[in-house]
Amino acid sequence: MKQAVILAAGEGQRLRPFTVTKPKTMISIAGKPILQYVVEALAKNGIRNIVIVAGYRREQVFNYMGNGERFGVKIVYITQEKQLGTAHALMQARSVVEDEFLVLPGDNLIEANTIARFIRMKPQAMLVKKVENTARYGVVTTDGDTVRDITEKPVEAECDIINTGIYSFNRQVFDFIDAELAIPDVMNSMISQGQIIGCQETEGTWLDVVYPWDILSLNNAILRQIPPSLGGTIESGASVKGLVSIGKDTIIRANCYILGPVVIGESCDIGPNVCILPATSIGNNVVISPFSSVENSVIGDDVNIGPGAIIEDSVIDESCLIQGRFTACSGEIEVRANNQFHQVKAGAMLGVGCNLKNNVVAQPGVIIGNYTQVQAMKLLSGNLPDRSTVY
Numbered sequence: 001m002k003q004a005v006i007l008a009a010g011e012g013q014r015l016r017p018f019t020v021t022k023p024k025t026m027i028s029i030a031g032k033p034i035l036q037y038v039v040e041a042l043a044k045n046g047i048r049n050i051v052i053v054a055g056y057r058r059e060q061v062f063n064y065m066g067n068g069e070r071f072g073v074k075i076v077y078i079t080q081e082k083q084l085g086t087a088h089a090l091m092q093a094r095s096v097v098e099d100e101f102l103v104l105p106g107d108n109l110i111e112a113n114t115i116a117r118f119i120r121m122k123p124q125a126m127l128v129k130k131v132e133n134t135a136r137y138g139v140v141t142t143d144g145d146t147v148r149d150i151t152e153k154p155v156e157a158e159c160d161i162i163n164t165g166i167y168s169f170n171r172q173v174f175d176f177i178d179a180e181l182a183i184p185d186v187m188n189s190m191i192s193q194g195q196i197i198g199c200q201e202t203e204g205t206w207l208d209v210v211y212p213w214d215i216l217s218l219n220n221a222i223l224r225q226i227p228p229s230l231g232g233t234i235e236s237g238a239s240v241k242g243l244v245s246i247g248k249d250t251i252i253r254a255n256c257y258i259l260g261p262v263v264i265g266e267s268c269d270i271g272p273n274v275c276i277l278p279a280t281s282i283g284n285n286v287v288i289s290p291f292s293s294v295e296n297s298v299i300g301d302d303v304n305i306g307p308g309a310i311i312e313d314s315v316i317d318e319s320c321l322i323q324g325r326f327t328a329c330s331g332e333i334e335v336r337a338n339n340q341f342h343q344v345k346a347g348a349m350l351g352v353g354c355n356l357k358n359n360v361v362a363q364p365g366v367i368i369g370n371y372t373q374v375q376a377m378k379l380l381s382g383n384l385p386d387r388s389t390v391y
Contacts, residue, residue: 009055085181
């Protein structure tokens with residue numbers, strides 16, 4: 001297998017506010033967009049001919065990934081003008097694919113070992129994985145190494161094997177894409193017409209990001225495998241322990257305590273007297289002022305956090321300005337998303353460009369829309385729409 005098609009056209013509405021300003025595939029995890037991890041996994045397995053089907057805010061994909069040269073691959077782009085489904089997206093690439101090719105979602109986190117054996121499997125085939133909670137996936141009924149049926153999001157699943165959205169196809173698949181919009185429906189149609197669909201189970205990393213709090217799970221998984229690298233300046237009295245990566249021109253000021261796994265980007269100014277605890281990613285050009293604590297959180301580029309902040313299990317998107325004594329403590333809470341309720345442990349989820357004044361407290365699970373303005377000494381809860389103003 002020498003070619004792969006990455007489906008990267010979707011928006012990811014359930015991930016709002018983070019996908020209002022960027023496609024789901026470009027959400028940053030430990031300093032890199034999800035799509036880059038997919039491309040790197042393919043390159044490490046010798047697959048360097050890559051077709052990316054882009055759509056929603058596709059210019060961001062083009063601008064970041066380019067022609068693929070800096071990732072050691074060659075990228076060709078195809079546009080899906082209307083995001084009608086995965087089979088429809090694959091059909092857009094019909095004119096550029098070879099006789100055999102992989103298909104992968106661009107918004108699932110995978111590593112090289114996830115697909116290392118699967119790339120040798122002959123079409124038509126599907127990569128599957130066992131998971132604890134099958135409710136949001138396509139459940140796959142198998143007979144040995146053959147797929148019998150795919151049932152999307154069943155109320156009660158008969159097994160714990162799910163479809164990863166990673167396939168091995170040849171051009172014959174296009175003969176079955178007619179009115180079907182989703183690849184699982186196409187595969188069920190193929191099975192009903194006597195086609196044999198093989199399957200292989202992976203125990204490698206495969207993580208889906210569906211809701212805002214899923215970003216934390218992906219971040220945690222990636223950080224556990226980062227190589228330590230101490231760039232920038234670490235002042236006397238600062239303590240750095242465990243797997244920690246610090247970018248160039250970053251300053252870790254006196255009496256800071258950093259316990260990995262942690263990634264800190266370039267040109268950041270941290271401290272003094274700041275505590276950064278495990279499973280935290282900090283982007284580029286971030287300022288974290290004295291006497292603040294950050295744990296199990298993702299902080300985007302160009303964020304400025306004032307003194308005395310407490311941030312736990314939170315995601316703060318780029319260009320947010322947060323003044324002093326901001327509190328985003330974590331807790332177990334029932335969160336409503338797309339008319340479904342989820343029991344999660346989460347802090348605050350802040351979109352792009354939010355401006356919070358002094359002494360703002362965010363209750364567990366609050367989702368704060370992009371460019372929201374919050375005056376001092378406010379208590380935030382629930383879901384605030386984009387461009388809200390809280391007086």
